[in-house]
Amino acid sequence: MPENPYITRTPPRAVGLLGGGVIGGGWAARFILNGVDVRLYDPAPNAVEYVQKMLANARRAYRRLTGVPLPIEGALTLADSVADAVRGVDLVQESAPERLDLKQELLATASRAAGPDALICSSTSGFRPSLLQAEMDHPECFLVAHPFQPVYMLPLVELCSGERTAPKMLDRAAAIFRAIGMHPLVVRKEVDGFIANRLGDAISRESLWLVHDDVATLQEIDDAVRYSWGLRRAVMGAYRMADGGEGMRETIEQWAFKWPWSRLTEKPNMDRAFLDKAAEQADALVKADPLDVPTVHKRDDLLVALLQGLRSQGYGPGETLARWEQGLRERAPLPQLHDGSGRLRMPTLAVPSDWIDGNGHVAESRYLQVCSDATGTLAHYIGIDAEYRSQSGAYYTLETHLCHLGELHAGDRIQVSTQVLGVDDKRLHLFHVITREGGERPVATGEQMLIHVDAGTKRSGPVKGDVRERLFGLARVHAQLPRPDRASASIRLPPSSVS
Amino acid sequence: MPENPYITRTPPRAVGLLGGGVIGGGWAARFILNGVDVRLYDPAPNAVEYVQKMLANARRAYRRLTGVPLPIEGALTLADSVADAVRGVDLVQESAPERLDLKQELLATASRAAGPDALICSSTSGFRPSLLQAEMDHPECFLVAHPFQPVYMLPLVELCSGERTAPKMLDRAAAIFRAIGMHPLVVRKEVDGFIANRLGDAISRESLWLVHDDVATLQEIDDAVRYSWGLRRAVMGAYRMADGGEGMRETIEQWAFKWPWSRLTEKPNMDRAFLDKAAEQADALVKADPLDVPTVHKRDDLLVALLQGLRSQGYGPGETLARWEQGLRERAPLPQLHDGSGRLRMPTLAVPSDWIDGNGHVAESRYLQVCSDATGTLAHYIGIDAEYRSQSGAYYTLETHLCHLGELHAGDRIQVSTQVLGVDDKRLHLFHVITREGGERPVATGEQMLIHVDAGTKRSGPVKGDVRERLFGLARVHAQLPRPDRASASIRLPPSSVS
Numbered sequence: 001m002p003e004n005p006y007i008t009r010t011p012p013r014a015v016g017l018l019g020g021g022v023i024g025g026g027w028a029a030r031f032i033l034n035g036v037d038v039r040l041y042d043p044a045p046n047a048v049e050y051v052q053k054m055l056a057n058a059r060r061a062y063r064r065l066t067g068v069p070l071p072i073e074g075a076l077t078l079a080d081s082v083a084d085a086v087r088g089v090d091l092v093q094e095s096a097p098e099r100l101d102l103k104q105e106l107l108a109t110a111s112r113a114a115g116p117d118a119l120i121c122s123s124t125s126g127f128r129p130s131l132l133q134a135e136m137d138h139p140e141c142f143l144v145a146h147p148f149q150p151v152y153m154l155p156l157v158e159l160c161s162g163e164r165t166a167p168k169m170l171d172r173a174a175a176i177f178r179a180i181g182m183h184p185l186v187v188r189k190e191v192d193g194f195i196a197n198r199l200g201d202a203i204s205r206e207s208l209w210l211v212h213d214d215v216a217t218l219q220e221i222d223d224a225v226r227y228s229w230g231l232r233r234a235v236m237g238a239y240r241m242a243d244g245g246e247g248m249r250e251t252i253e254q255w256a257f258k259w260p261w262s263r264l265t266e267k268p269n270m271d272r273a274f275l276d277k278a279a280e281q282a283d284a285l286v287k288a289d290p291l292d293v294p295t296v297h298k299r300d301d302l303l304v305a306l307l308q309g310l311r312s313q314g315y316g317p318g319e320t321l322a323r324w325e326q327g328l329r330e331r332a333p334l335p336q337l338h339d340g341s342g343r344l345r346m347p348t349l350a351v352p353s354d355w356i357d358g359n360g361h362v363a364e365s366r367y368l369q370v371c372s373d374a375t376g377t378l379a380h381y382i383g384i385d386a387e388y389r390s391q392s393g394a395y396y397t398l399e400t401h402l403c404h405l406g407e408l409h410a411g412d413r414i415q416v417s418t419q420v421l422g423v424d425d426k427r428l429h430l431f432h433v434i435t436r437e438g439g440e441r442p443v444a445t446g447e448q449m450l451i452h453v454d455a456g457t458k459r460s461g462p463v464k465g466d467v468r469e470r471l472f473g474l475a476r477v478h479a480q481l482p483r484p485d486r487a488s489a490s491i492r493l494p495p496s497s498v499s
Numbered sequence: 500m501p502e503n504p505y506i507t508r509t510p511p512r513a514v515g516l517l518g519g520g521v522i523g524g525g526w527a528a529r530f531i532l533n534g535v536d537v538r539l540y541d542p543a544p545n546a547v548e549y550v551q552k553m554l555a556n557a558r559r560a561y562r563r564l565t566g567v568p569l570p571i572e573g574a575l576t577l578a579d580s581v582a583d584a585v586r587g588v589d590l591v592q593e594s595a596p597e598r599l600d601l602k603q604e605l606l607a608t609a610s611r612a613a614g615p616d617a618l619i620c621s622s623t624s625g626f627r628p629s630l631l632q633a634e635m636d637h638p639e640c641f642l643v644a645h646p647f648q649p650v651y652m653l654p655l656v657e658l659c660s661g662e663r664t665a666p667k668m669l670d671r672a673a674a675i676f677r678a679i680g681m682h683p684l685v686v687r688k689e690v691d692g693f694i695a696n697r698l699g700d701a702i703s704r705e706s707l708w709l710v711h712d713d714v715a716t717l718q719e720i721d722d723a724v725r726y727s728w729g730l731r732r733a734v735m736g737a738y739r740m741a742d743g744g745e746g747m748r749e750t751i752e753q754w755a756f757k758w759p760w761s762r763l764t765e766k767p768n769m770d771r772a773f774l775d776k777a778a779e780q781a782d783a784l785v786k787a788d789p790l791d792v793p794t795v796h797k798r799d800d801l802l803v804a805l806l807q808g809l810r811s812q813g814y815g816p817g818e819t820l821a822r823w824e825q826g827l828r829e830r831a832p833l834p835q836l837h838d839g840s841g842r843l844r845m846p847t848l849a850v851p852s853d854w855i856d857g858n859g860h861v862a863e864s865r866y867l868q869v870c871s872d873a874t875g876t877l878a879h880y881i882g883i884d885a886e887y888r889s890q891s892g893a894y895y896t897l898e899t900h901l902c903h904l905g906e907l908h909a910g911d912r913i914q915v916s917t918q919v920l921g922v923d924d925k926r927l928h929l930f931h932v933i934t935r936e937g938g939e940r941p942v943a944t945g946e947q948m949l950i951h952v953d954a955g956t957k958r959s960g961p962v963k964g965d966v967r968e969r970l971f972g973l974a975r976v977h978a979q980l981p982r983p984d985r986a987s988a989s990i991r992l993p994p995s996s997v998s
Contacts, residue, residue: 148727156726183726191714195723202705203698210697215690224694225732226815227655227682228647231805233724234733298814305812306730309804312855312909315797316725318804364871364896369864397863399990402899422992429992449990490989491898491948493921493928 010327011036011179012090014074016114018082018106020047022054023123024095026151028076029058033152034180035071040078041085048078058152061300065307065321068328069347082106083113086120091176093145095123103127104135111136119172121145125197128190129162139164145173146194147182153303155320158194160187181324183317234306326386335381335418342477343417344381346374348437351412362408368400371432371446374416378430382470392464395428395450403486406443413437420478421487423471425462426452431484445486509826510535510678511589513573515613517581517605519546522622523594525650527575528557532651533679534570539577540584547577557651560799562849563910564806564820567827581605582612585619590675592644594622602626603634610635618671620644624696627689628661638663644672645693646681652802654819657693659686680823682816733805800909807851841976842916843880845873847936850911861907867899870931870945873915877929881969891963894927894949902985905942912936919977920986922970924961925951930983944985 011034017024020042028038028051040051055076062070079085086092092110096102103122110120120142122132133139144160157177161170174184187194193201203225210216216224310318335346355366379395388394408414415437422429432446454461463471510533516523519541527537527550539550554575561569578584585591591609595601602621609619619641621631632638643659656676660669673683686693692700702724709715715723809817854865878894887893907913914936921928931945953960962970 148731154727154730156723158723183722185719185722185726187715188719189712189714191709191712195709195715195720196727198709199702199705199720199724200728202701206698206701210690210694213688213690215688216686216694220684220687221694221698223682223684223815224655224657225698227684227819228653228695229699230729230732231653231802231816232647233729234805298812302809302812302814303730305808305817306733306805309808310801313797313801313804314859315801316722317730320726363868364899365864365868368867368899368901369862372863396903398903400863400867400899400901401990402867402901404895404897424992427992429990447990449992488989488991490987491900491928491946492987493923493926493948 012176013037014039014089016079016085016087016089016092016110017041017095018085018092018110019095019097019123020044020051021095021097022149023147023151024093025051025054026058026149027093027095027123027147029055029152030180032074032076033058033062033070034074036074036180038074038076039085039089040076041080041082042078048076051076054152057297057300058150060297061153061304063350064301064304066325066328068325069349070328082109086110086114086118089114089118091173092118092120093123094121098125098127100127100131103132107132107142108135108137111138111141117141119169119176121173123147126193128192129160129165130190131162133162133164140166141169143170143173144187144194145177146197148196150300150303153300153307155181155183155317156196157182157184158187158196159184160190160194162190178323179327181320183320234310330385335377341417342481343419343433344378344474346377346416346418348413348415349373351408351414355408364402364404367404367408367434367444368402368446370414370416370434370444371400371402371448372397374418374432374446375430375448375450378418382474383467388467389455391455392467393453393455393461396453397448398451399449401447401489401491403445403489405445406441408436408443414443419481419484420471420475421447421483423463423475426460428452428463428471431487433484445484447487511675512536513538513588515578515585515588515591515609516540516594517584517591517609518594518596518622519543519550520594520596521648522646522650523592524550524553525557525648526592526594526622526646528554528651529679529681531573531575532557532561532569534573535679536573537575538584538588539575540579540581541577547575550575553651556796556799557649559796559910560652560803562912563800563803563851565824565827565849565851567824567848568846569827581608585609585613585617588613588617590672591617591619592622593620597624597626599626599630602631606631606641607634607636610637610640613637616640618668618675620672622646625692627691628659628664629689630661632661632663639665640668642669642672643686643693644676645696647695649799649802652799652806654680654682654816655695656681656683657686657695658683659689659693661689677822678826680819682819733809803851840916841980842918842932843877843973845876845915845917847912847914848872850907850909850913854907855909863901863903866903866907866933866943867901867945869913869915869933869943870899870901870947871896873917873931874929874947874949877917881973882966887966888954890954891966892952892954892960895952896947897950898948900946900988900990902944902988904944905940907935907942913942918980918983919970919974920946920982922962922974925959927951927962927970930986932983944983946986
């Protein structure tokens with residue numbers, strides 16, 4: 001679906017979620033971390049606790065996923081009825097168990113209570129939207145929006161309209177899901193299971209045949225996939241490897257007309273004994289190697305690493321991530337002028353565990369990264385946005401002087417305060433002080449000289465317009481501050497040293 | 500298969516390749532870049548040209564994949580017969596087209612010419628090894644070693660023995676493939692198509708049903724996969740998502756006993772008209788977006804990014820990569836005193852793609868990382884090893900002054916030369932110059948002051964023993980060098996500036 005850049009990039013204010021299990025909880029985490037209030041209806045006694053746990057996992061993953069400050073979290077409130085959950089929200093998302101009658105009833109109730117304009121979506125993995133909307137007062141407001149586990153990490157959401165869905169509702173849904181960092185894919189024809197799960201099920205069936213016939217264990221099947229085409233499909237999907245039409249022709253002819261290499265044409269008949277065997281292997285797979293356990297954290301860390309790898313290439317899910325970050329950046333809160341000192345106080349951040357190197361230390365380059373990020377936040381504060389960057393220019397670092405005065409550890413919360421030491425037409429001289437939250441003693445200081453590079457000439461050139469006004473205003477305020485002792489210091493050994 | 504650490508990690512000296520197409524060419528590139536001589540037999544007139552092209556692509560990809568210096572490349576020579584190709588090599592790898600009679604004949608010829616001890620493998624995607632070894636003089640030396648495209652990038656190689664294969668040959672093959680950076684997976688039972696391709700074919704069949712029924716185009720199917728479980732399977736394989744036995748039980752019961760969501764139980768009958776449609780869509784997919792074309796370079800860059808992401812987590816294919824790099828490192832040369840200048844010249848490294856941020860730049864903190872790594876290499880050079888660190892102490896950075904004079908890009912090869920500006924009992928003053936390989940103009944400079952911290956007291960203390968001797972010796976040599984202009988410089992705006 002071509003993206004319409006004019007559709008709002010702002011997430012909705014509030015959503016109503018029906019069901020807070022593994023899918024609904026994932027939706028809750030994704031919405032809340034995007035600043036959206038969530039009204040949850042789930043009759044299970046521990047529903048809120050479950051969602052809070054998933055939210056904690058998602059919070060941890062997002063901290064690793066992006067350096068861009070997240071918005072203030074949305075609020076999670078428990079609704080005591082479907083009607084209570086859906087009243088006044090921008091979107092209702094149903095994620096109940098896969099039982100058609102249950103879903104139909106929930107959706108009908110939601111449609112009555114939400115009114116004629118509310119967008120209502122179902123997370124169903126397989127039921128056709130025309131079936132689901134059958135009992136609704138406002139079927140035109142309904143469509144399927146099918147996400148993938150973990151919902152707060154994987155970008156795909158399959159959108160599928162039913163016979164009675166209004167096209168504008170499809171557009172509205174796509175805009176909302178994009179704003180919370182997802183990639184909407186419109187399924188053009190109603191079909192049980194939509195697209196991605198049908199393919200996933202095909203793999204499952206063939207895999208279980210291999211287990212059934214004792215050709216491979218689940219562990220071996222997992223290894224076969226993740227060391228080979230599993231890696232490839234993350235970037236290429238199912239068909240990118242075929243060399244266009246000719247390759248495709250060969251591929252089809254080979255498997256369709258020549259070799260019956262898979263068992264897929266037979267109908268499986270899998271009895272209890274087989275179920276037991278497969279369940280046992282699945283248990284073994286999880287227990288095989290304690291260091292290799294697929295805990296939620298490990299899984300999320302791996303997905304984070306893949307998404308960041310793809311972001312570096314601006315491709316597919318990585319491009320979705322970059323677009324989401326851009327949206328976050330545009331809506332990020334500004335740093336505050338510190339009440340006492342007048343220095344610019346940057347948003348607090350936590351040291352993620354992946355900053356820790358093999359010897360248990362935070363690599364020194366991370367301290368520079370903290371300073372770079374603070375400089376980026378200052379640029380945002382003085383009004384350097386995408387428009388200014390494309391029209392006028394941006395600051396680039398010429399020099400940094402970093403002093404290490406203490407050590408950071410995983411989980412430490414860091415604060416950076418920044419002082420403008422000087423500006424001229426083109427240059428900007430900054431001094432960052434890194435402390436632990438609430439602490440006074442600096443852990444490190446970073447002094448930087450930046451140069452303003454003109455967007456047109458690509459050479460150094462004067463800072464312009466409102467950005468200049470804001471920057472020079474800030475510099476005048478900071479000119480009243482005492483100059484830090486370490487400013488303009490140089491690195492040298494005293495004369496007594498052997499040199 | 501458990502890894503035996505006592506099996507050699509050194510790649511073989513020479514291999515004979517039968518067939519130099521997309522698979523054989525990939526093998527050639529992987530072997531040559533691992534320092535292995537390749538003797539190629541392929542009757543096609545442009546075989547060497549084709550392999551050279553693939554080698555160039557692989558060379559480009561490996562420069563991005565790893566910062567560890569690669570060994571000197573193996574030589575590629577064209578053999579004029581099968582016998583000529585296989586004589587005296589450590590491994591024969593057959594990658595002819597998938598025709599049983601052709602493969603049987605090639606393998607029989609190779610077995611006669613290679614002698615009783617030569618390991619002979621086939622890259623077949625589907626034929627059972629017992630069939631392939633039927634006509635061989637030495638069937639005990641034969642097994643299937645099935646790789647995946649692109650062979651120089653994807654780590655999996657499925658090893659499958661035939662009825663007459665000797666177990667020690669399986670071990671020998673596994674050791675060789677590990678030494679060239681692969682992950683051997685033993686297929687325990689002979690089966691057409693082995694493991695990974697059977698699953699891949701299952702996806703293909705279901706995908707083509709979707710195309711056949713006009714549910715989705717190939718483009719939509721590709722997007723559905725790479726934005727959802729394609730991403731997940733790269734890290735989780737096929738089954739890691741199931742929560743052990745219980746999850747597995749539910750999964751099986753759901754699809755096997757409840758919903759027929761896929762078409763897989765029917766036998767496809769795909770005629771020419773359908774072939775044309777699918778071929779057309781595959782062409783459209785390739786041509787759809789010129790920026791999104793799956794060129795070999797783009798594909799390789801994406802796989803590099805994923806592998807590096809997984810390496811950062813030490814997981815699966817990333818762990819295979821790390822193990823290969825460790826082997827390379829153990830065989831890599833130490834830093835050299837530069838012939839001309841006397842400065843310490845660090846091993847060349849390549850800018851990996853995961854250093855590139857969302858805006859296409861190398862983050863400034865990476866330049867500091869390059870300096871830190873150079874300091875680490877210097878420490879290694881003067882003899883600071885695990886024993887010295889635990890008994891005596893180590894150097895920690897107090898200050899860094901970084902100057903940016905140019906910009907690095909993904910794939911650039913970097914050289915760092917390091918000068919000792921001064922030492923005393925506790926302190927060490929270094930100056931790093933970062934250039935592009937072969938270039939003169941510095942891209943950045945990094946000046947650092949380090950302090951020696953005593954292993955016992957955990958406070959600053961004097962450097963000791965042989966390490967002290969080597970360091971002071973190096974400092975005396977470097978005292979003859981001119982002092983860099985930027986040494987001991989400070990960051991300041993000239994008095995004329997507004998401050």
